[in-house]
Amino acid sequence: MSITEQESAEMKVVGTRISRPDGVDKVTGRARYGADLMLPGMLQGATLRSPHAHAKLISIDTSRAEALPGVKAVVTRDDFKDQPSEIVAAGELPVNYRDVVRNMMAREKVLYDGHPVAAVAATSMSVAKKALKLIQVEYEVLPHVINVVDAMKPGAPILDENLRTQGDESAPDTPTNISKRVQTGFGDVDAGFAAADIIVEREYDTEPVHQGYIEPQACVASYTEDGHAEIWVSTQGHFLIRSFTARLCGLDVSKLKVTPSEIGGGFGGKNNVYGEPIALALSRKAHRPVKMVMSRNEVFRATGPTSGANMKVKVGCTRDGKITAADAVLNYQAGAFPGSPVMQASMTAFACYALENVRVVGFDVVSNRPKVAAYRAPGAQVVAFGVESVMDEMAKKLNMDPVEFRLKNAAKEGVKASFGPTLGPVGLVECLEEIKSHPNYSVPLGPNQGRGVASGFWFNIGGETCVNMNLSEDGTVALMVGTPDIGGSRASMSMMAAEALGIDPKSVTVSVGDTNALGFNFLTAGSRTTFASGKATVEAAQKMILELRSRAAKIWDISVDAVVWEEGEARPASSNAGDFEPLTLAELAKKAPKTGGPIAGHAETNVQGAGPSYASQVADVEVDPETGQVKILRFTVAQDAGKAIHPSYVEGQYQGATAQGIGWALNEAYIYDENGRLENPNFLDYRVPVASDLPMIDSIIVEVPNPNHPYGVRGIGETSIIPVTAAIANAIESATGKRLLKLPMSPPEVLEAIEGNA
Amino acid sequence: MTKQHVTTSINGDEIEFLCETEQTLLDILRDELQFIGTKEGCGSGDCGACSVIVDGRLVCACLMLGVEAQGKKIETIEGIATKEELHPLQQKFIDHAALQCGFCTPGFLVASKALLEKNPNPTETEVRYWLAGNLCRCTGYDKIVRAVLDAAQEMRGASA
Ligand code: FES
Ligand code: FES
Numbered sequence: 062m063s064i065t066e067q068e069s070a071e072m073k074v075v076g077t078r079i080s081r082p083d084g085v086d087k088v089t090g091r092a093r094y095g096a097d098l099m100l101p102g103m104l105q106g107a108t109l110r111s112p113h114a115h116a117k118l119i120s121i122d123t124s125r126a127e128a129l130p131g132v133k134a135v136v137t138r139d140d141f142k143d144q145p146s147e148i149v150a151a152g153e154l155p156v157n158y159r160d161v162v163r164n165m166m167a168r169e170k171v172l173y174d175g176h177p178v179a180a181v182a183a184t185s186m187s188v189a190k191k192a193l194k195l196i197q198v199e200y201e202v203l204p205h206v207i208n209v210v211d212a213m214k215p216g217a218p219i220l221d222e223n224l225r226t227q228g229d230e231s232a233p234d235t236p237t238n239i240s241k242r243v244q245t246g247f248g249d250v251d252a253g254f255a256a257a258d259i260i261v262e263r264e265y266d267t268e269p270v271h272q273g274y275i276e277p278q279a280c281v282a283s284y285t286e287d288g289h290a291e292i293w294v295s296t297q298g299h300f301l302i303r304s305f306t307a308r309l310c311g312l313d314v315s316k317l318k319v320t321p322s323e324i325g326g327g328f329g330g331k332n333n334v335y336g337e338p339i340a341l342a343l344s345r346k347a348h349r350p351v352k353m354v355m356s357r358n359e360v361f362r363a364t365g366p367t368s369g370a371n372m373k374v375k376v377g378c379t380r381d382g383k384i385t386a387a388d389a390v391l392n393y394q395a396g397a398f399p400g401s402p403v404m405q406a407s408m409t410a411f412a413c414y415a416l417e418n419v420r421v422v423g424f425d426v427v428s429n430r431p432k433v434a435a436y437r438a439p440g441a442q443v444v445a446f447g448v449e450s451v452m453d454e455m456a457k458k459l460n461m462d463p464v465e466f467r468l469k470n471a472a473k474e475g476v477k478a479s480f481g482p483t484l485g486p487v488g489l490v491e492c493l494e495e496i497k498s499h500p501n502y503s504v505p506l507g508p509n510q511g512r513g514v515a516s517g518f519w520f521n522i523g524g525e526t527c528v529n530m531n532l533s534e535d536g537t538v539a540l541m542v543g544t545p546d547i548g549g550s551r552a553s554m555s556m557m558a559a560e561a562l563g564i565d566p567k568s569v570t571v572s573v574g575d576t577n578a579l580g581f582n583f584l585t586a587g588s589r590t591t592f593a594s595g596k597a598t599v600e601a602a603q604k605m606i607l608e609l610r611s612r613a614a615k616i617w618d619i620s621v622d623a624v625v626w627e628e629g630e631a632r633p634a635s636s637n638a639g640d641f642e643p644l645t646l647a648e649l650a651k652k653a654p655k656t657g658g659p660i661a662g663h664a665e666t667n668v669q670g671a672g673p674s675y676a677s678q679v680a681d682v683e684v685d686p687e688t689g690q691v692k693i694l695r696f697t698v699a700q701d702a703g704k705a706i707h708p709s710y711v712e713g714q715y716q717g718a719t720a721q722g723i724g725w726a727l728n729e730a731y732i733y734d735e736n737g738r739l740e741n742p743n744f745l746d747y748r749v750p751v752a753s754d755l756p757m758i759d760s761i762i763v764e765v766p767n768p769n770h771p772y773g774v775r776g777i778g779e780t781s782i783i784p785v786t787a788a789i790a791n792a793i794e795s796a797t798g799k800r801l802l803k804l805p806m807s808p809p810e811v812l813e814a815i816e817g818n819a
Numbered sequence: 820m821t822k823q824h825v826t827t828s829i830n831g832d833e834i835e836f837l838c839e840t841e842q843t844l845l846d847i848l849r850d851e852l853q854f855i856g857t858k859e860g861c862g863s864g865d866c867g868a869c870s871v872i873v874d875g876r877l878v879c880a881c882l883m884l885g886v887e888a889q890g891k892k893i894e895t896i897e898g899i900a901t902k903e904e905l906h907p908l909q910q911k912f913i914d915h916a917a918l919q920c921g922f923c924t925p926g927f928l929v930a931s932k933a934l935l936e937k938n939p940n941p942t943e944t945e946v947r948y949w950l951a952g953n954l955c956r957c958t959g960y961d962k963i964v965r966a967v968l969d970a971a972q973e974m975r976g977a978s979a
Pocket of ligand 1: 858859860861862863864865866867868869870879880881882
């Protein structure tokens with residue numbers, strides 16, 4: 062494990078590797094996740110789902126289910142009010158309330174295999190399942206369309222008769238599956254290509270893949286007769302669950318309390334509502350708490366995979382390796398409702414390069430698949446497969462080392478980013494240099510072995526954040542944040558609080574507050590938690606320190622300006638201020654009742670100034686010429702963290718993101734039959750990487766501080782998934798001489814490529 | 820419907836329960852007996868989140884019926900630590916940051932314990948293949964494998 066950390070002399074806690082505060086609960090089985098809450102009188106909920114990819118919903122007869130002993134409530138589309146068209150931010154992707162209510166429970170039509178049609182609550186799961194079989198649904202099956210290119214063709218089955226292409230003046234005023242056209246870029250692309258000596262242009266296809274969190278969606282909802290309600294749920298954003306559920310169930314927002322459970326992975330897939338409003342509607346009807354837990358089959362069929370895409374990428378270059386123009390057309394699957402991450406894809410496509418002429422046109426396309434959800438750097442990972450493959454091919458044509466080629470054209474501070482603004486300090490060059498000098502980049506390769514590199518960029522975000530910090534009477538600190546802890550963020554929060562207060566992180570207990578305990582917090586998404594909740598935590602600590610200084614000033618009867626806070630205690634600023642013994646946090650806490658009452662700090666803010674994070678990677682593979690099987694021999698990641706608060710969990714993010722990318726590259730895909738039914742909705746047939754598929758993943762933490770965070774944090778959760786598929790495709794090309802243009806690069810595909818031109 | 824009466828041992832305690840014939844051991848552990856540390860990730864034997872040890876053998880609790888627990892000795896995640904301290908595997912998982920969301924962790928710990936009971940000195944490859952039935956989507960397995968190897972080394976030292 063090689064770590065390049067600049068040991069920072071002034072920081073005592075930040076950058077160390079403490080034991081995470083929730084560790085013991087999680088290794089002993091005490092930690093409670095979404096499905097782990099049991100309430101008295103609780104019922105089991107279950108959902109009836111469409112077996113058809115596309116059909117009119119003619120009628121639903123629930124009378125026989127309702128008559129079954131043990132069934133306490135049944136709900137259908139009739140139990141939810143329709144919602145007008147209104148687009149709101151939900152995590153990293155915008156959604157329309159009109160679609161949210163339809164995705165939660167089908168109304169006029171079912172639009173994909175697995176689309177919810179009705180739900181029941183019963184005294185046991187076996188009764189609930191029997192009840193589902195008694196619900197009679199009359200469908201009128203319609204022609205369906207799965208593939209994105211097919212969905213764009215004239216004459217394709219239309220999902221929504223009212224849909225027109227936004228952002229495209231030339232689009233006809235007729236029904237379409239293309240919901241949106243976006244365009245980004247600047248300069249003169251045609252002139253850029255005219256000035257090029259070499260042009261590479263390729264077309265790529267990728268399949269949707271699932272986030273694959275191991276914990277299925279789960280919640281418990283409880284409605285009381287006076288119109289109050291509570292939901293316990295595994296989610297990345299309980300405040301958004303509250304907004305959406307209150308809206309869909311017609312409740313005042315403040316009457317609904319949402320408590321986040323421990324969360325068993327999300328990766329963007331738990332940014333949205335699925336069963337929560339249904340569970341609440343069932344509870345309202347049954348007058349009892351209702352638990353809804355998805356099966357793995359339901360998770361695959363009806364929760365968000367990410368977009369698959371068809372894309373064309375074209376890059377022009379001078380003979381000495383300077384890029385003159387970059388152009389791409391991206392067709393992104395949105396699933397059954399508009400809202401793919403095609404805008405993010407367009408903006409990030411060429412963000413690793415300093416360009417004068419760049420253009421990306423993107424299309425958002427609906428088809429009869431589950432509505433896509435965010436997945437780790439949504440959109441960026443898909444387009445990077447194409448862009449970073451083309452860049453590799455270009456380097457080969459130029460006879461240049463692929464890292465040198467990237468360094469020559471690298472985006473850096475002062476460069477106008479391909480998505481518009483001028484970049485501040487960023488770490489792409491540093492990442493590329495780390496890769497170049499890493500032993501992985503020079504190990505000799507054997508027969509059938511190859512090496513590939515690729516880079517990636519992600520914005521990271523800030524957003525609405527609210528935290529509370531309370532000083533307890535013994536001098537310990539209780540910190541409450543509103544961003545669910547998905548990968549160890551309570552550890553990093555306790556460390557930042559401890560650093561700011563000058564105390565031991567063990568004296569800080571961090572919890573994730575429910576929606577009544579704090580003001581609105583945006584999701585744990587966009588790599589924002591350690592950045593935004595961390596920044597708010599430091600701000601809260603600073604407010605608490607100001608209060609502590611003023612209490613000490615009161616005790617000493619001097620001005621607050623004459624008191625400083627150092628190493629966890631109040632001290633006179635200088636000998637001029639007076640000769641007083643320092644007052645520790647514990648002493649000030651003890652004296653608090655007599656100096657003005659409880660001492661607290663808080664912050665409520667819309668955090669700005671997220672620092673983009675770049676990554677570069679090198680992959681070594683061995684391709685079995687008999688079977689087409691690709692084995693990952695070595696993998697090294699360099700990513701700019703800005704500052705690693707807890708280096709072990711930063712490495713863990715790099716390694717986890719890389720493993721997901723490896724699954725995406727080699728195995729994972731949604732496979733539909735001719736009727737539009739998902740053929741592989743289980744972990745046996747949708748194969749995510751297991752321990753024996755992978756080597757150790759070497760993680761290099763590059764630290765180019767973000768000037769907008771007190772400790773320099775950027776956000777590290779996402780970028781490392783972006784370059785993986787292209788790094789592996791480039792390595793396969795280096796091993797076999799064959800370039801794969803389609804994901805996944807599964808053994809049959811690789812074998813066909815090898816034998817096709819042999 | 821008629822429920823079956825089952826007597827079994829869980830983490831050393833004799834336990835009786837009533838069970839529908841189609842309920843799995845996982846349903847019984849979680850829903851009837853509140854051993855919620857054992858997790859359900861798939862219900863089909865593909866993820867290992869429900870790993871328990873039955874009469875010394877590692878099994879997926881979702882693939883075994885509750886009635887089959889009759890007369891058996893079952894160990895779950897809740898039984899791994901002694902009263903005084905964490906099992907070395909548990910401590911090493913924390914030390915190595917071998918968990919992120921922690922949902923897969925009970926299954927990995929139970930499976931790793933079963934491995935080290937059979938093979939106290941596994942190679943990295945042996946650890947990776949033994950744990951290939953347990954899915955983790957967060958960590959990329961790197962730190963899990965290191966934690967298991969480190970725990971094995973410590974346990975060998977302790978028993979030497
Ligand atoms: S829940 Fe038993 S193997 Fe997944
Ligand atoms: S730590 Fe999340 S699945 Fe393993």
